Amino acid sequence: MSVEANKELTYRYYRELMTGGDLTFVDKFMAPEFEFTNPTHPEPYRGQEFKNLVSMLRGAFPDLVFTVEHLLAQGDTVVGHWTAHGTHTGTALHTLRGDIPAKGKPFVIDGMSWLRIVDGKFVEARINEDTLGLLQQIGALPTQAPPPEPTSTKENEALVGRYFNELMNEGKLEIIEEIMASNIAFRIPTVPETVRGYEGIKNFVIGLRTGFPDIKFTVERQIAEADKVAARWFIEGTHKGVFLDRPPTGNKVKDQGLDIFIISGGKIAEIWVNENDFGLMKQLGAF
Numbered sequence: 001m002s003v004e005a006n007k008e009l010t011y012r013y014y015r016e017l018m019t020g021g022d023l024t025f026v027d028k029f030m031a032p033e034f035e036f037t038n039p040t041h042p043e044p045y046r047g048q049e050f051k052n053l054v055s056m057l058r059g060a061f062p063d064l065v066f067t068v069e070h071l072l073a074q075g076d077t078v079v080g081h082w083t084a085h086g087t088h089t090g091t092a093l094h095t096l097r098g099d100i101p102a103k104g105k106p107f108v109i110d111g112m113s114w115l116r117i118v119d120g121k122f123v124e125a126r127i128n129e130d131t132l133g134l135l136q137q138i139g140a141l142p143t144q145a146p147p148p149e150p151t152s153t154k155e156n157e158a159l160v161g162r163y164f165n166e167l168m169n170e171g172k173l174e175i176i177e178e179i180m181a182s183n184i185a186f187r188i189p190t191v192p193e194t195v196r197g198y199e200g201i202k203n204f205v206i207g208l209r210t211g212f213p214d215i216k217f218t219v220e221r222q223i224a225e226a227d228k229v230a231a232r233w234f235i236e237g238t239h240k241g242v243f244l245d246r247p248p249t250g251n252k253v254k255d256q257g258l259d260i261f262i263i264s265g266g267k268i269a270e271i272w273v274n275e276n277d278f279g280l281m282k283q284l285g286a287f
Helices: 003-019 024-029 047-060 131-137 153-169 173-179 197-211 277-283
Strands: 030-037 065-074 077-087 093-095 098-100 106-118 121-129 180-187 216-225 228-238 252-264 267-275
Touching (some): 003 047, 003 106, 024 047, 047 093, 153 173, 153 228, 180 197, 252 277
Parallel strands (some): 030 121
Antiparallel strands (some): 077 106, 093 098, 106 121, 228 252
16 A cells, blocks of 8 residues: 555544544554553554544543644654543543543543554554653543742742841741742852752751851842842841850951842742952951
């Protein structure tokens, strides 16, 4: 058969058999050695067994429709890209996960078929389809959680305000989980390794407030755009405890710096800090 004849027979396969459910198509156009494989189904279907698959699919999805999106052919091979839609209102769907009872849910998926036709009959069908999407849509698997709604710049600025006022100035460690993501990453040049997670942030704040029990951050300027907030701040405090391995000096210190916060899902996910670290260490008697 010509390439065009193979393509026309493939169109008929989707139209008459897969959509129309005409099982006589199998008798006419499937070779005895025909083999159909699809990762959704446990075992291959061979020869006349293919009728069982079509009957099962149409029993599960009485309104099943296949639409050919693209079709290309060469020699005895035809590759079809298709979409399928239907509603699971009938019998159970037989899959690798077992028999899935109907919940009345609709689905739309796409797939591709690698078909071989010899002397006007199908001898092979190798199928790949969006099995995950199918099982999720018909309620056999949980769907992925939708991405969190983006917060406004005002909400993001308020979040940063809590970081400075409640956490850094007042030492309220209990709000860390309220305002920060569990994978929070805090980067500051005076600490070689990135501070990560709730415990990392907690230990950093404890260390800072141990060194400067009266520390006070004052935000001088702040701007916000999309999911980012930038804040320029000043601090004042008294060096009454060990800080960055420096013993307490009792010195009054002042410092200034700039932070950039990245917000995700209504929580602080990253903090990038740069400050006058040379000036700070000088005030702590390091030089």
